Amino acid sequence: MxxxxxxxxxxxxxxxxxxxxxxxxxxxxxxxxxxxxxxxxxxxxxxxxxxxxxxxxxxxxxxxxxxxxxxxxxxxxxxxxxxxxTAEDIDEWLDRMLLNGVGLGAEDVVLVKTPYSMLSTAHQMHGAAQRAGAAVIPAGNRTELMPYSRVLRLLRDYRASVAYCMPIELMLFARRALSEGLTPATDFPALRAAVVNGEMLSDAKRRFLEELWSIRLFPDYGSTETTSLGGACAFGTMHxxxxxxxxxxxxxxxxxxxxxxxxxxxxxxxxxxxxxxxxxxxxxxVTVSDASCPCGSARPQVRVHGRAADLFRVGERDLFPIDVEDTVYGPLLGCEPVFWTGSVDGDRLELSLESTDSGTAEVASRADAVGEALAERLGLRAEIRIVAPGTQMTLDRRAEQEAMFKPVYLHTGRAEGRGLEYTGSR
Ligand SMILES: [Zn+2]
Missing domain, CATH: 3.40.50.12780 (ANL, N-terminal domain)
Structure with missing residues (x-):
C-alpha cells in the first residue's frame, strides 16, 4: 500500500x-x-x-x-x-521495538527497570525481548519492592546483558554499586548495553554513562501514546x-x-x-534530517532537543536543558556518578553538582573546567556548588504519588533545595 x-x-x-x-x-x-x-x-x-x-x-x-x-x-x-x-497494534509495536540497534537475541538477559504500572514503556521492552528469544527480568520501577540493592543483585546473579531504564537509573545503579564496593565497569561483565528512554540524553552524558559502565547505550524515543517512534541504530545514530x-x-x-x-x-x-x-x-x-549514516538506513535522523516549554534564551541564542547537560558532562568524563541541577536567570546559572563519597573531590577539581565550558559554549556565567551526596538525589523517599514525575534538571528562577524532583525506590 x-x-x-x-x-x-x-x-x-x-x-x-x-x-x-x-x-x-x-x-x-x-x-x-x-x-x-x-x-x-x-x-x-x-x-x-x-x-x-x-x-x-x-x-x-x-x-x-x-x-x-x-x-x-x-x-x-x-x-x-x-x-x-488491539492485539494487532501490540504486534506491530513489539516488532518496531526490535528495530533498535541493540540487536536483542536469544543469548540476552534483559533487566526491565521502567514502570509497569499503566505506562507502556516496560511492556514494550518486556514483549519485544521475549519475541527476540531473550530472557526478561521484570524488575519494574517506582516500587518499594525493587530497592537498588536488589537491582544490583539481579544484574549480577542473573548476568543481565541489557538494562532497559531511564538514563538517571544508570547513575543510581552505579552509585549503589560503588557504595557496595563494586566497580560498575568491571564487576558486571555480562552487561553489554542499555536501552534508555523517558528523559533527555545528551551526547556527553551518553559517553559518560558508557564509560562509567563500559557498555553501549541505545536510546529509544517515544511516549506511552505512540510507543517507540525511533531509536539508535548499531552506529548509535537516532533514526x-x-x-x-x-x-x-x-x-x-x-x-x-x-x-x-x-x-x-x-x-x-x-x-x-x-x-x-x-x-x-x-x-x-526536534531536528529531522536526511544526513547519511554508516548503517545505510534510509530512515531520517532525528535529534531531540527538548520540550518547547523548556526553551530559554541566553543573549541571542535559544537553549534547552540538554545543551547545559551536554556541556556539563564533557569535562566530567571518567568521574564517578554525577547528578546535576541548575537554575538559570538570564545568562546566570546556579549549578549544583553531586557525586559520591569517593568521587566528590575529583568532581570538585574539575568544576573550573565545567564553568569555562559553560561560558565558552553557551555564554553562561556559572556559579558552581559541589554538594554532599544525597543532597539533591535521595534514594529513600517513598513513591506515593500517582504521577510519574521525570527528573527536573534545570529550573528557571531560583531553585534552592528543589533537587531533581525524582523519586527513586530505596
Ligand atoms: Zn544509522
Whole structure:
C-alpha cells in the first residue's frame, strides 16, 4: 500500500469510528471524506489536551471487545490520558521495538527497570525481548519492592546483558554499586548495553554513562501514546521509524509543516487501529534530517532537543536543558556518578553538582573546567556548588504519588533545595 493509501485508510477509519475525532474534525470544518492529500494537511493537530478531553474512551475507534490493553500516562496535572491497543497494534509495536540497534537475541538477559504500572514503556521492552528469544527480568520501577540493592543483585546473579531504564537509573545503579564496593565497569561483565528512554540524553552524558559502565547505550524515543517512534541504530545514530509513521516538523512561528528541519514533531501512525494517532503534536522540538549514516538506513535522523516549554534564551541564542547537560558532562568524563541541577536567570546559572563519597573531590577539581565550558559554549556565567551526596538525589523517599514525575534538571528562577524532583525506590 502506498503512503497516501495508508494515510487515507487510517484517517477515514478515525473519522468514522473515533467519536472524539469525528466531532473535532467536523467542528473544524475539515473532514477527510472525500479524501485528498490536501485534506490531510488541513486536519487539526491532536494534542495531549485532546487525550485528556477524550478520557476515558472518546478516542477509541474499535469495539471494546477488540481492545487488548489500556495504558495511561499522567503528567504533572495528574489528569489521566488513555491509550488503547488491539492485539494487532501490540504486534506491530513489539516488532518496531526490535528495530533498535541493540540487536536483542536469544543469548540476552534483559533487566526491565521502567514502570509497569499503566505506562507502556516496560511492556514494550518486556514483549519485544521475549519475541527476540531473550530472557526478561521484570524488575519494574517506582516500587518499594525493587530497592537498588536488589537491582544490583539481579544484574549480577542473573548476568543481565541489557538494562532497559531511564538514563538517571544508570547513575543510581552505579552509585549503589560503588557504595557496595563494586566497580560498575568491571564487576558486571555480562552487561553489554542499555536501552534508555523517558528523559533527555545528551551526547556527553551518553559517553559518560558508557564509560562509567563500559557498555553501549541505545536510546529509544517515544511516549506511552505512540510507543517507540525511533531509536539508535548499531552506529548509535537516532533514526525515526519512518515506515511506520508519517512525521512532520511543525514550525509554530510560521504555522507551517515540513518533512525535514527543526520544529515540533508531529506524528501519524500508519498502523494504529484501537486509537488512531493522527497529526499528534509530541510537544518536543526536534531536528529531522536526511544526513547519511554508516548503517545505510534510509530512515531520517532525528535529534531531540527538548520540550518547547523548556526553551530559554541566553543573549541571542535559544537553549534547552540538554545543551547545559551536554556541556556539563564533557569535562566530567571518567568521574564517578554525577547528578546535576541548575537554575538559570538570564545568562546566570546556579549549578549544583553531586557525586559520591569517593568521587566528590575529583568532581570538585574539575568544576573550573565545567564553568569555562559553560561560558565558552553557551555564554553562561556559572556559579558552581559541589554538594554532599544525597543532597539533591535521595534514594529513600517513598513513591506515593500517582504521577510519574521525570527528573527536573534545570529550573528557571531560583531553585534552592528543589533537587531533581525524582523519586527513586530505596
Ligand atoms: Zn544509522
Amino acid at each position: 502506498s503512503e497516501s493509501e495508508q494515510l487515507r485508510e487510517i484517517v477515514t477509519r478515525a473519522f468514522r469510528h473515533s467519536p472524539y475525532l469525528h466531532e473535532k474534525w467536523s467542528a473544524a470544518g475539515t473532514v477527510p471524506e472525500p479524501w485528498s492529500s490536501e485534506v490531510f494537511e488541513r486536519l487539526p493537530f491532536m494534542t495531549k489536551d485532546d487525550l485528556r478531553r477524550g478520557y476515558p474512551d472518546g478516542l477509541l475507534a474499535v469495539d471494546w471487545r477488540d481492545v487488548a490493553v489500556v495504558h495511561e500516562s499522567s503528567g504533572t496535572t495528574g489528569q489521566p490520558t488513555s491509550s488503547f491497543f 525515526l521509524w519512518s515506515d511506520r509513521f508519517r512525521f512532520e516538523v511543525y514550525d509554530a512561528a510560521r504555522g507551517t509543516c515540513a518533512q525535514r528541519g527543526t520544529g515540533e514533531l508531529v506524528v501519524t501512525s500508519y498502523h494504529r487501529r484501537a486509537m488512531p494517532i493522527v497529526r499528534y503534536r509530541m510537544g518536543d522540538i
